[in-house]
Every structure is written in structure tokens, then in C-alpha cells.
Amino acid sequence: MRRVLTLLAVLVLVAAIGVGALNHFAQRPGPGPGPDPRPAPGNPPGCVAAEVLAAPGTWESRADDDPLAPSANPNSLLLTITGPLREAYPAERVGVWTLPYPAQFRNINALQEMTYDDSQAAGRARLEEELRATHEACPATDFILVGFSQGAVIAGDVAAAIGAGAGPVPAERVAGVALIADGRRDPAQSATVSVPVAGVGLELALAPLNAAVQPIVPGATMRGPRPGGFGELTDRVAQICAPADVVCDAPPAIGDALARARDYAGGNAVHAAYATNPEVFPDATTPEWVIGWARGLIDAALAR
Known part of the structure; x- marks a missing residue:
């Protein structure tokens, strides 16, 4: 039993692990949902037409990082997306903001770190604060959310609240949401725009085992699917998952713990390679697909 619980702990770690890429990529258009067609109120001077908000994965950010010039992890995957977008548009028309949050995950090898639950809570609060403040100052600005790994869970949770009418901005102001390797990915709640995968997010697969996980990795709650899904934003959420990445493509059945550990061991490299x-x-x-998808949404906002 001790061996099984230890293996479960190892599996939980992957729900938060995010590693970066080294290269920037050319922009290539990709399909994606369009912004809400309803007219928006005018913006005062000094407001951008669209703001891209990027939520990095574990160990790819920190709470005191600069959201306009992030440097916590130069190999962060999302820098391969936000960098080209920042270069493609004038700053006075399009904002690019990267979530500064702890991005930590306490485990047996990092007992000094913040728990996964607390790190996510801090990230959600900071993301909601930025959305709320920008919308209050600039009511016609459209928002585009992009998240990876732990950041995808955070961005997805905030999007779910917005879609339910309980978020920091109205749903019509969110042009699109791209979630890369979302640990709460539920194929019944939003479309997977990458190649088809048969699994689900690891937090769904391990939710029935949460009681066994907690003694090993306290503060890493496997919460299962998002209650109510994405609501009004459902058609604007794009899930991206690499085949065999157990973070978002875990076997739906609980199965044998040892087999799940083998899945993790084989999928970790996949989780690290989204850039290439x-x-x-x-x-x-x-990155190429997300850049193209985001540019379509930004161009639509600029054309209004």
C-alpha cells in the first residue's frame, strides 16, 4: 500500500509541472472561435482594444515577476506565444500581460514550497484582479486567456466563473480561451482543438483517489471536473492536449496505480515538449497554432 500511495504522489506532481521551450516560432493561422458579435461600449483614451493574459505553468512564474516583462523563467512555454504577439502589434492597441503568481507545488522534494491548492488560489485571485481592474477602466477591451499546465487550470477556473456569470468581467468581453495541458480537461465541457485524445485531465482521473492522495501530498486536491463547465464561454474555449500527456490525457478509469505510474513516466517528456x-x-x-488563433481574435477586436 505504501508503494501504491507513493506512486500516486508522483502522479499528482505532473498536474502542476510545466516546462518551457527554447525557440520562438513563426506565426501561422489556426482555426478558432470568434468574439461576441454584440456591440460594445466605447473605451476611453489610453485603453487597448484587446489584452492577452497568459498564465504560465509551475515554476514558470513567481509572485513578484513583472507581468509586462516576465523574467522568472526564460524557458517558459508561454513566452514562445506572448513574445511574437507582443512584437506583432503596437502596445497602445494590444496589451500582453503575463500572470505573476507563486507557480509552486509542495512535494517531498520541495517541502518549502507553497501547496498546489494555495498557489492556484493566489493565481486565480491575481488574474481576476487584472481582469476586473482593466474592465472597469476600459469596458470595451476584449480579453484573450491562454494558460499552460497549472496556469491552464487557473485560467480555466476563471473562465468557468465568467461563463457562469460570476466572474470579474462579463462573458461577452472574453473573446477566447486556450488551455494547454489542462489538468481539469473534460471533453464533455469544451472542444479539444488539437488531435483527438481519449483521456481526461488528471484531476478528473484521480478525484476518486483524493483521500489517498492527501496524506502523501497535502494541499494538492484532485477536484474533478469544473461544476457547470464553461457556461456562456463554452464555444470560445479551446482545449489543447498532446497524446499521452497524462496531465490532460489520463485514462478515464482509475485502473491500477502501478499502470498509472508507468503512464506518467512515459508522458512526462510529452508534457515538456509542447513547443516542438x-x-x-x-x-x-x-505555439504556432495559438499565435494564429489569438491573432484572429485580436484582428477582429481591432477591426471594430
């Missing part, structure tokens, strides 16, 4: 993995999309890397 050619098997996530048939004709683009993940």
Missing part, C-alpha cells in the same frame, strides 16, 4: 511536438496539431506546433 509535431503530433499535437497536424500542421503546426502548439
